Amino acid sequence: MADLASRISKPSDAPVDDAAASTAAPAEDNGNGTEEVIEDDGIQRGIIETSYDVEVKLADLQADKDSPLYSGVQSFEELGLPKPINDGLLAMNFKKPSKIQERALPLMISDPPTNMIAQSQSGTGKTAAFVLTVLSRVDFSKPQQPQALLLAPSRELARQIQGVIQTVGQFCENLIVEAAIPGAISRETGVRSSVVVGTPGTVMDLIRRRQFDVSQLKVLVIDEADNMLDQQGMGDQCIRVKGMLPKTIQILLFSATFPDKVMNYARKYAPNSNEIKLRHQELTVKGISQMYMDCPDESKKYDILCKLYGLMTIGSSVIFVKTRESANEIQRRMEADGHKVSALHGAYEGQNRDALLDDFRSGRSKVLITTNVLARGIDVSSVSMVINYDIPMKGFGDKEPDAETYLHRIGRTGRFGRVGVSISFVYDRKSFEALSQIADFYGIDLIQLLPDDWDVTEKKVQEVIKSSRAKPDYAPNALGN
DNA sequence: AAAAAAC
Numbered sequence: 001m002a003d004l005a006s007r008i009s010k011p012s013d014a015p016v017d018d019a020a021a022s023t024a025a026p027a028e029d030n031g032n033g034t035e036e037v038i039e040d041d042g043i044q045r046g047i048i049e050t051s052y053d054v055e056v057k058l059a060d061l062q063a064d065k066d067s068p069l070y071s072g073v074q075s076f077e078e079l080g081l082p083k084p085i086n087d088g089l090l091a092m093n094f095k096k097p098s099k100i101q102e103r104a105l106p107l108m109i110s111d112p113p114t115n116m117i118a119q120s121q122s123g124t125g126k127t128a129a130f131v132l133t134v135l136s137r138v139d140f141s142k143p144q145q146p147q148a149l150l151l152a153p154s155r156e157l158a159r160q161i162q163g164v165i166q167t168v169g170q171f172c173e174n175l176i177v178e179a180a181i182p183g184a185i186s187r188e189t190g191v192r193s194s195v196v197v198g199t200p201g202t203v204m205d206l207i208r209r210r211q212f213d214v215s216q217l218k219v220l221v222i223d224e225a226d227n228m229l230d231q232q233g234m235g236d237q238c239i240r241v242k243g244m245l246p247k248t249i250q251i252l253l254f255s256a257t258f259p260d261k262v263m264n265y266a267r268k269y270a271p272n273s274n275e276i277k278l279r280h281q282e283l284t285v286k287g288i289s290q291m292y293m294d295c296p297d298e299s300k301k302y303d304i305l306c307k308l309y310g311l312m313t314i315g316s317s318v319i320f321v322k323t324r325e326s327a328n329e330i331q332r333r334m335e336a337d338g339h340k341v342s343a344l345h346g347a348y349e350g351q352n353r354d355a356l357l358d359d360f361r362s363g364r365s366k367v368l369i370t371t372n373v374l375a376r377g378i379d380v381s382s383v384s385m386v387i388n389y390d391i392p393m394k395g396f397g398d399k400e401p402d403a404e405t406y407l408h409r410i411g412r413t414g415r416f417g418r419v420g421v422s423i424s425f426v427y428d429r430k431s432f433e434a435l436s437q438i439a440d441f442y443g444i445d446l447i448q449l450l451p452d453d454w455d456v457t458e459k460k461v462q463e464v465i466k467s468s469r470a471k472p473d474y475a476p477n478a479l480g481n
Numbered sequence: 482a483a484a485a486a487a488c
Contacts, residue, residue: 153485182487201487209488227485234486323483346485372484396482 054282056103057275059114069110072102079105084171085135092167098125100276101132107274108133113219113250115273117266121285122256122411123379123418130221130252131165135172137218137250138194143174146213149245150197150221151238153228155181155350156357157377161223162197180206183350187211200228200237207244214245222269224376225253226262226404229269242269256283256411257404283407284442288414288422289464291447292435293457295427302333304451305389308423309339311461312367315384316360319369320409322390327369330389334369343369376408383413384465388424391434401434403441421464423449 058069073079076089076097097105100120108116108129120126134148150165152158162179169175178184178191180198185191190211196203206212222228222238229235242251251270258266258277267273284290295301305319312319321327324345331343342365344356359365361380368374372392392405406424413420424446426432439446449457 155486199486201485203487205487231485237486375484393483398482 059272059274068106087171088168101125101129104129109136115251115270117253117273117275119258119277123415126254131168135169140174143176144192145216148195148219152223154373158197219250221252223254226255226258229265230262285414287419290422291449292424293449298427301425314465316366316382317385318412319387341367345371346373384420386410386413386422391431401437403438406438
């Protein structure tokens with residue numbers, strides 16, 4: 001493997017770009033472009049960019065000021081990745097790195113490996129960023145020796161990431177990627193691949209049974225890291241898994257959301273990390289028109305949902321509900337009323353879940369009713385509408401609105417520069433206030449829809465969706481859908 | 482009182 005660090009630190013590979021230099025100048029510049037800060041974890045970092053939307057903190061301030069470690073890169077070529085990986089990017093029509101890729105990739109692929117905590121909006125290319133890093137760390141001459149482990153919070157997301165790695169790595173000879181999810185890895189042989197992407201329980205099970213040799217792992221990626229580390233159960237599993245891995249492993253944490261409380265866990269889990277993060281106000285994706293439907297009472301929600309069916313099927317749509325039971329119930333009623341809908345949640349068997357999502361990806365099914373299992377990460381570019389049939393709430397008792405889950409749910413549309421609509425159903429004071437708190441948290445206004453003004457509703461929704469011509473100017477959908 | 486995640 002070529003020495004990536006020496007490549008990216010060559011000034012000749014890093015042409016100084018005036019535009020990049022000007023955005024890199026922080027508002028509170030101390031004169032040399034950096035600002036000394038001490039975080040509550042006691043680690044000194046330098047803020048190298050505090051433009052309005054992105055903040056980068058380096059764990060190590062020793063890097064050359066002209067290095068792309070500071071300024072980011074403007075092209076994939078500057079990263080000096082091996083040819084098969086660049087060929088994979090070309091074949092997928094990845095022309096220009098997205099914002100998060102520009103800034104995070106040089107920091108992640110440089111040597112010595114440094115941990116990373118990265119936050120970027122949904123649909124802005126986080127997956128490709130960590131997939132490229134993973135591929136850059138793998139020695140393809142040892143195809144059955146596990147070298148990279150990626151963890152995700154659901155079976156569906158693990159499979160999706162596996163697909164992206166296989167697609168980006170299609171020209172990497174002898175690349176084998178396995179999904180460590182229930183039912184996927186043979187009990188006889190155990191893990192026989194260089195890259196493993198899975199869910200925490202199965203991964204831990206395989207390690208305990210000694211069917212997964214973790215001794216040569218070089219990089220650990222945790223996608224949806226705030227969810228993974230925060231969740232009772234999954235947080236414990238992630239900590240235990242890390243405890244069984246080599247101590248020098250590079251740890252990369254990714255998510256669109258990192259609540260302050262979880263950020264402290266994250267810094268302990270991935271010590272001395274470089275950090276890239278966005279401000280609250282910059283988290284929401286501009287292309288998503290966020291609306292809410294003012295339902296007169298709870299029982300009318302179902303009728304209004306059915307009226308929306310015609311708008312849902314202009315593209316594809318995801319309907320989020322709170323429980324598996326209500327997903328089943330709404331599916332049953334809608335089918336009885338002549339609508340074609342499918343439902344996916346954790347009560348279904350694994351193979352069934354795979355088939356349901358494959359049908360949705362391919363457009364064979366266009367309306368999917370689901371729980372929070374699909375709230376995060378799932379990338380289906382045809383999704384033009386997301387409906388929050390139930391407003392997401394945190395914990396038991398529905399006491400607190402779940403702003404993070406809201407953001408992840410609506411992020412199933414409007415991916416990679418496309419546009420989309422989200423419609424959240426409110427029907428009483430409590431649901432209205434929950435949604436208002438979420439809107440306040442992100443500093444946004446929601447567009448009101450009234451069930452009686454149906455012409456207006458149709459017009460507002462169609463206006464957005466009809467302009468939804470897929471015209472991303474960077475990092476198109478990695479699965480090609 | 483929920484969802485998810487292992488056998």
